[in-house]
Amino acid sequence: MSEQEIIIYIRREHDVNTALLHSKKFLNVLGCSEIKANMIATTVSELARNIIKYAKFGSITLEHKKGVKGNYIEITSADTGPGIADIKKAMQDHVSTGGTLGLGLPGIKRLMDEFQIESKVGTGTTIRLRKWL
């Protein structure tokens, strides 16, 4: 595993913590600003929880990449879970009396600079996000 990429496998509750620890360390080494690091780590946490809640098993990858516009972090959440039947609906903010936010995808999208999702019912879901540094 190079310094420019980390992969964390998510299977149980404890792995959310592991994902956060590794992500924070990874971002710290890269010299990422505190607020951006927090936004990225929070996104990782949300993604990890979704994997546990819906897919039961998946992975989260963080990569440090150099692009034309500058450096960025790419986060990829991949699982072989049930998939999302109605992506459009999932991308709308949920405001229930219980205060829960469903998949929290609109929130994650706001935290990041670029957002891409692919999901197929019965196959799984892959979400790619980018945050410019």
Add this chain to the structure above:
Amino acid sequence: MSEDRNLQYVTDIPPIPMQMNQGVLIATVQVDLSSPVMAKFQNDLLDRIRSSSAKNVVMDLSGVTIMDSQEFHQIKKTIAMAKLMGAHCIIVGLTAGVVSSLVDLGINFSEIEAAANLEGANRMFHLKK
């Protein structure tokens, strides 16, 4: 083998320190609130509210570095439960990093009361009287 690892993890949950200070119960959170830690915290806080009959509670979250929507939802639940036990909870110490992420996540803050620090919280408690 992995069961042992999980068991050990459960018994190693650090308790969140709380103490009464001039009639205010102050809970000082210095770790990220993962589910087991949060569950224990909820339990301990409500037990302490009942045993001390505390009416004013300060949740000092200045030691929390990352909080996602689920964790914050649990905080809201804890505050609601404390309210049912007659205790008024005020959050203090949220960092800029945590706040900016929570705002982007679209959390509903309307039921939350927050102050910058302990003095601010005490002022709010006095105003309520």
